[in-house]
Amino acid sequence: MFAKKMFTRGAALIALTTASFSTLAEEVNIYSFRQAFLIEPIMEKFTQETGIKVNVLFAKKGLIERVKREGELSPADLVLTTDISRLVKLTSQDLTQSVNSDILNKNIPSQYRDPENQWFALTTRVRNIYSSADRVGPVDVTYQDLATPAFKGKICTRSGKHPYNVSLVASVIAHEGEANAKVWLEGVKANLARKPQGNDRAQVKAVKDGLCDYALGNNYYLGKMLANPKQVAWAEAVSINFPNQKTTGSHVNVSGVVLAKYAPNKENAVKLMEFLSGDVAQQMYAEVNYEYPVKVSVQPSKLVASWGQFKADVLPLAEIAKNHEAAVKLLDEVKFDL
Template identity: 65%
Template sequence: MSLKGIILIIDPVGACMLRSVLAAVLILFSAVSVAQTVTVYSYRQPFLVEPMLEMFTEETGIKTQVVFAQTGLEERLRREGRLSPADVVLTTDISRLATLVDMGLTQPVQSDVLSANIPSQYRAPDNHWFALTLRTRNVYSSMARIGAAELRYEDLATPAFKGKICMRSGKNAYNVALIASMIAHHGEAKTKQWLEGVKANLARKPQGNDRAQITAVAEGVCDYAIGNSYYYGKMLEDPKQAGWAEQVVINFPNQADRGAHINVSGAVMAKHAKNAAGGQALIEFLSGQKAQQVYAELNAEYPVHPEVAPSEMVASWGAFKADVLPVYQLSEHHAQAMKLLDEVRFDL
């Protein structure tokens, strides 16, 4: 009997078994490959994210693939639905974190590691989001004309600041969060009066980004400006912008009472994550001391991990008292803040 004949004789059973075994092996290899890759959707810039993802892969063996974007990730996730490849979303500001949750695009993560690394005020009570970095919402003053200033956010609405303030659009996420904190502390009616007062004290119509406000103070357009701390740090590190940043003083408001307002960046686990275990490992890694130090050094942000010190430059700005208001409460007042901005026609 020839070899060909033997093959033909066993084909009906043996070939089917072989095909089944091969299929099982392919499925196994595919599952292993998926389990070793975490897909990240990120609003955070590549220069900051990529070094930490490389460290994560080196430490865990889990690979990552990233989709970077400036806008539209929420709609993309909703459109993709169950077919979305996203495991983790990295984003900035509590409003974006809350939007992802409100759109039903997240799932909770139960993790003792995250509970230990991140103070409770900087994570969702239901574990649907976790802050990874902190930024203060500062008031900058002209070094030449004003010098250091002990002030409160509330002071910006008083007559002494008439024509002296610059800020970006009230509807920018950072300012909406600040207004939401004012509502949390003072109520809607008093916050509306405050917004009207701040608008009356603006040196120009709201425009530009946070860096543009610091530049405006340096150029004499205004004496005070509202902006996030890490933009100031990035300007100091940029030879093209350092000259402007060096002409302002960074002031931490409300040090005699509740403390300076805090913005956050953070992470969520995507609702339809295919690799939730790997995604959790990544978020835990980003909250750990090694990654937190990278955040501190590369982007002039304050680490959320209480045992990690800020960079030498950031530390040079001095210690400050932070508002202890739980960050999740800012999202609860987001809609009210937007409504008040419309009512006072803040940007017009």
Template identity: 55%
Template sequence: MSYRLTTALLALTVATPALAAEEVNVYSYRQPELIKPLTDAFTEETGIRVNVAYLEKGMVERLQAEGSRSPADVVLTVDISRLAQVVEAGVIQPVTSATLEANVPAQYRDPDNQWFGLTTRARIIYASKDRVAEGEVTTYEDLADPKWKGRICTRSGTHAYNVALTAAMIEHHGAEATQTWLEGVKANLARKPQGNDRAQVKAIWAGECDISIGNTYYMGQMLADPEQTEWANSVNIVFPTFEGTGTHVNISGVAMTAAAPNKDNALKFMEFLTSPDAQEIYAQANHEYPIAPGTAASDLVLSWGSFTADDVNLMTVAAHRPEALRLIETVDFDG
């Protein structure tokens, strides 16, 4: 073998680990097709390949089992409860980044910088266009008013989205008032809690109830599905508030794993996800609201109206999750 060929092979062998390191590995609760536009844009900009493992459930357990050997650099997830879980499990690490702090407002990131929000969605009321007058319902507290008896549909009270809403109610009004509120809402249900948020809108369309609780982005998903467009067109979106404050929002977020074998690339990916360009891609793809200052939601999302978000830090809300779940079970909300 010639000296030149030997040298070339040696150079390739030495270079291979470096080339292999130009990647970032992601565990995601979000389906790959929802984040592919982002990962493609990141790779195009940086040359860093993004490997995504979609985990419908069991992310925390998998990270705990893998420990320091985990190949995951970053986790992508939705809902403050799941973000709180990865913090509590000790499977992520704090990140110091002026870019992340500039791009993510304080109420949408962990106080200890262990996770950072990417997009928000409001927990809203879908109201029948035919049977609910404008201004008839304006607050979450209104949902317990006896005038709505037999007129409300919702998914399970123990679902993470409703637990977060109940936790926020505890933050604003305390546990005793929240239990009374839950009892009032339960008394107003048209049927036993069931299905997902879109199923509640279908029930309004079918005349089974007049209002429901759901996330904003489901309107975009229904309008994009020919079988569900008629459901969407049967309702108006109402942005309720807590009395004296704002509208409850939840988030999608990103965090760096405790193991993070590609830590530098992971940080680059996290910073990219909070950049204005990436934020708009994310929001367009998922019908959500971007977090970075100066970025705009899609024209479709903006057409639903504006609202002022509740400014309580979501980790403060998350701290009330155990009490919220206890109250939901105490009133037998799903019974």
């Protein structure tokens, strides 16, 4: 059971098993792929302002299957995810319902929400290319460059099947078509310094250790490493680069939220969704997790801002997400992880 390994307890954020989830009017229940400690301060603030208690069930995997299995009896009001692929999966499996909210539509740019109002982004994160600060320095680089001969034996990355990389491949398909994306993937694979492995932080460590000169990684991991005394040296060993600034712009993924199809506390859930898109929660997201607020008027943290401004890919995420299955297929075809 999830209850054995994943819960934290606070004044407003209470992690419970399904059996003890409540459907009282003053509560709202969340299934979360986002770690509880990251969202706890935000949920506590929501409770302070509204009097609505937030119950959170956290797990790294299996929540979509759980919601589907529970069906109409599910206590879940909202599902929080860490990437677009899970948002689309929830929607495609008919586990969500639309939310027509002027507040959400005002706070969240159209490219970061579902055209049918089934899912909404809450933060954005860039798929950056890190380079060795000593051996390379800052570079003007594109994702396409990673497949060129100049990068032979110089790239580290986590599994191609990880949602962050699947989304990147899907964006390449959206811009260039499947045939060109396959050629690109083959080129990137040929340039890898080692078999895909580990997480994004492990790639930065590999750059520090001299195993490679370039690594794919989300922007917020740099902030997390700088905040971790044991990993500061890793972070200081790399430069953070925003790819494709002269072409399509950097690929951006999102964390997001959906309203569960059978939400027992729908009204409270929508209030929480609107709160999460507002100034207070958006600023807290920025400061706590080094992500970019989805609400344009809210500024990133000082650390994140110090990395510089960048141009993001303007292609709607809904268009990119249509290519996720094709992206997984290509990754299998080129045997990227083998």
